[in-house]
Amino acid sequence: MSNSFRALELAQGAIADLDLQLLRRKLRVTQSPCDTNATVENRQLKAFCSNDYLGLANHPDLVNALAEGAKKYGVGSGASHLISGHSAAHELLEKKLASFQEKHIPNARTLFFSTGYLTNLAAITGLARLTERGDLSIYSAKLNHASLIDGVRLAATQMNATVNLFDHTQLTSLTETLKKDTKSLKLIVTDGVFSMDGDVTPVQELLQIAQQYDALLLVDDAHGFGVLGEKGHGILEQEGIQSNRIIYIGTLGKSAGVSGAFICAQDSFIEWLIQKGRPYIYSTATPPAIAHTLLKSLEIIESDEGVKRRSHLNQLIQIWQDEMTFINWEKVSSCTPIQPIILGSNANALLAAKLLDEAGYWIPAIRPPTVPLGSARLRITFSANHSVDDLRKLITTLKKIEQEINHKANHD
Ligand SMILES: Cc1ncc(COP(=O)(O)O)c(C=O)c1O
Missing domain, CATH: 3.40.640.10 (Type I PLP-dependent aspartate aminotransferase-like (Major domain))
Incomplete structure (x- = not known):
């Protein structure tokens, strides 16, 4: 008896399609509490991707x-x-x-x-x-x-x-x-x-x-x-x-x-x-x-602690707005801890996320249907537990990665 049946074939075909369109999502397993320093699949990464804006998830x-x-x-x-x-x-x-x-x-x-x-x-x-x-x-x-x-x-x-x-x-x-x-x-x-x-x-x-x-x-x-x-x-x-x-x-x-x-x-x-x-x-x-x-x-x-956490977040947002400039990438205008960078194609967003991962950062690529077609992005989020130094290092890394991707695009 065949161990394949119609529904299974359809599921396998649909997943293969997602792979072709670079739209397949992958689960990553964390071994640490939700915080800015994350252990992901036994590697230490600086996370700029959770919605734990006030840094309370591990308080x-x-x-x-x-x-x-x-x-x-x-x-x-x-x-x-x-x-x-x-x-x-x-x-x-x-x-x-x-x-x-x-x-x-x-x-x-x-x-x-x-x-x-x-x-x-x-x-x-x-x-x-x-x-x-x-x-x-x-x-x-x-x-x-x-x-x-x-x-x-x-x-x-x-x-x-x-x-x-x-x-x-x-x-x-x-x-x-x-x-x-x-x-x-x-x-x-x-x-x-x-x-x-x-x-x-x-x-x-x-x-x-x-x-x-x-x-x-x-x-x-x-x-x-x-x-x-x-x-x-x-x-x-x-x-x-x-x-x-x-x-x-x-x-x-x-x-x-x-x-x-x-x-x-x-x-x-x-x-x-x-x-x-x-x-x-x-x-x-x-x-x-x-x-x-x-x-x-x-x-x-x-409480006062909440006020301090919000004020630190606002300081991070201000630094990002003042110091993060790109050559080609598009920064979305936002005054909240959600600071996306639009890369357009799924391939570019995935490449940027991979290079960030190699540099020690956890910022997944967000692709359709979560965002409109052609607006794949890095959704960078700040937490009150990020230090100013964390943010400045991220900014330096992102600038390097943009140059690397631009260089690659010009020489392909
Ligand atoms: C705007 C908005 N509403 C609702 C939800 C769903 O909330 P929950 O994660 O508690 O189901 C989300 C989660 O990401 C969200 O971003």
Whole structure:
């Protein structure tokens, strides 16, 4: 009997295609905690690629908090929140997260999820379920994260929502389409900080548009929470925004250094999601020890230590902006710890990542479909645990690698 069958042949063919297009991704195994010095496959590398912007993922106070949480609550929640998995630690965490946004979203309530991906699916499909089938228009920024895209796709296929994509750097077409929109519910969806470019969404303008056309504004601040605003409360704090039209989403596996995510919005939306948000209802609650650890993380984010970590990050960003210049490569304009360099072709991005690896750096090539076709890049991210010296050495290395690749291109 043949040990090959149709599905297996298709999978093998599809993987071979990915190889041909230089789009196959590879897992790399780390043997050290997430930090700026990483042991990867038994080699020491300087990592400039995680989303641990504040450098909290290996913070001793958080490591202790997790051990303390496990002693207090055990290691598993045992069930979904609505069955028996909702602990005092979850409840405290939700209250604390709501207090971060209370100045910005009046009467806000928060719901904690195990991941940002699930939060976005729950938020968008949950809102879509508020209407009769098809009576919702969603306006989604073209460069939104895949989890928002998937939430929007689910709302479109299952609830017949109409979907319009918009360019967040040019809002006239968004306004023009909204003007003619007769649907009873309208939802504008945007990343707070665009995850692959690092630029901040024009949240003030989007809110004005939302008010003018009676729309809701969903902001996924996965990369702004902890980093933006004096106290690290995120984009709404930084922009001084207050509105009950905002559905705010933050994730807790990036700046907060642990894992999980939350949605913060008016009480009725949250209550509706508890009743009808399928990704919330049908998934085991995150271990309470994680919620307990996150409480410590929020304490650090708001504290003087958090302020110092953000100020150091801003110093790194400033040095990068001042000192990193290229001959051919394109630097994206960003004032956040996400600082991409666009290389265009997959081959160039892979070559740059390989040369960086040989020089002792961990910065993977980011390729389509994560980024648009022809915009393969190095997504460099800073952590508060990087020193100024770390950054200056990286800048010197990158300049050398660009010259090397240019030289190679001119002589091939
Ligand atoms: C903008 C954005 N939203 C949501 C997520 C998903 O969050 P999580 O990793 O917690 O699932 C990510 C993760 O990379 C992200 O970049």
